[in-house]
Amino acid sequence: MRNPLPSLSRSIRRRAGGRDGARGQSLVELALALPIILLLTLIALDFGRVYLGYINLQNMARIGANYAANDPDAWGATPDTDAQTQYRNQILADAAATNCTLPQSGGQPVVPAPVFTDVTGDGNANGLGDVGTVRITCTFGVITPFISNILGGSVQVTAESNFAVKTGMSAVASGGGTPTGGSAPNAAFSANSTITPNSITVIGPVVDVEFRDTSGGNPTSWAWNFADGTTSNDQDPLQHTFTCAFSSCSYVVTMTATNILGSSMASMTVTVVGISDVNFTSDKQSGNAPLAVQFDDASTPGGTAWDWDFGDGDTGTGESVSHTYDTPGTYDVTLTVTYPDPIGQLSTTKVGYITAAVGMCTIPSLDGVRFNDAQGIWQGAPYNFTGIVIRGAGAPAGNFIITAQSLTGTDPAPCNSDVTVNRP
Known part of the structure; x- marks a missing residue:
């Protein structure tokens, strides 16, 4: 084998x-x-950086085109170098903030000048109704060697924006000479690079916002009102602090631009999102079951929905709710408040917040009562026990007459108690 x-x-x-x-x-x-x-992962990171750069570049082009459309005379027959410098500084500041490398000439960044198109056909490309265009090209570096080998160490992105010219050329006296007409300023400004009349939302409760004048028509004075009790006469209030003590606060910021020919006003709504605190109170935190409790929201104002979890499997909705705890025990309570975006839902949980204790009931005397009737007496009024009547060991079968019980009649006992009965 x-x-x-x-x-x-x-x-x-x-x-x-x-x-x-x-x-x-x-x-x-x-x-x-x-x-x-x-x-x-690196490729996704690179493309994400380039895409974000393109979004910022689009905004840069929009700001530049809006500025040019508001002040086309700055690039007219008699250039306004101060206005052109402000335009250039705006583009350079935005480029630095977004890691955008502009084209270079002689080691200096080249800021593209706006191009005006004679849409009206009157021979003047800077007139009311014509179009100002700003086209900006930026270079963004890449970090992925694989992409670098294909595209090189950088990616060039271009964005373009067009705005209709909003103010006409100054009128000139016949036969030459000094201007005899002109126009009042066309007020406009940006907040954190967002141009009026759009609105912006910023995260507080304390936040700084950068305001820049982009008005046309060569204003000589500026009057800002931030709708929070403060004002400014700076051309560019680069750091204004808003404070919000609620879930959100809205401020309608206005700027009046003035020159010798008149004035105009622009406005923008700035919404500051505060940090919300979720909290609640109740009329009681302990007592004998069944325990009825009234709950009230005490959170930061501004919520739109309230959801409660009472910790015993039941839930509720609303700013104020009532709930009854039928079973003795200790319960956690959770409140979730929904606020407008971008806050969303916030929650708080109070651990062991409610204690429903076992109540005390008075023991009935069951002497002489038949077994089948004892349960109704034990759980009925005025005794209200939640326990049961138990047939004792050696007790007769059937509906016998009770002559002995384990708990003494008229004594107090927890309301969830059981009682054993017998007939010796």
């Missing part, structure tokens, strides 16, 4: 070898996949 042990040993070795091989193969596959995953 052949010995089966050698064959069994070889089988065990083959299985063990198979498991080790599978583990080794998994490690090899992980080692091969890890560089690919890392490469894909």
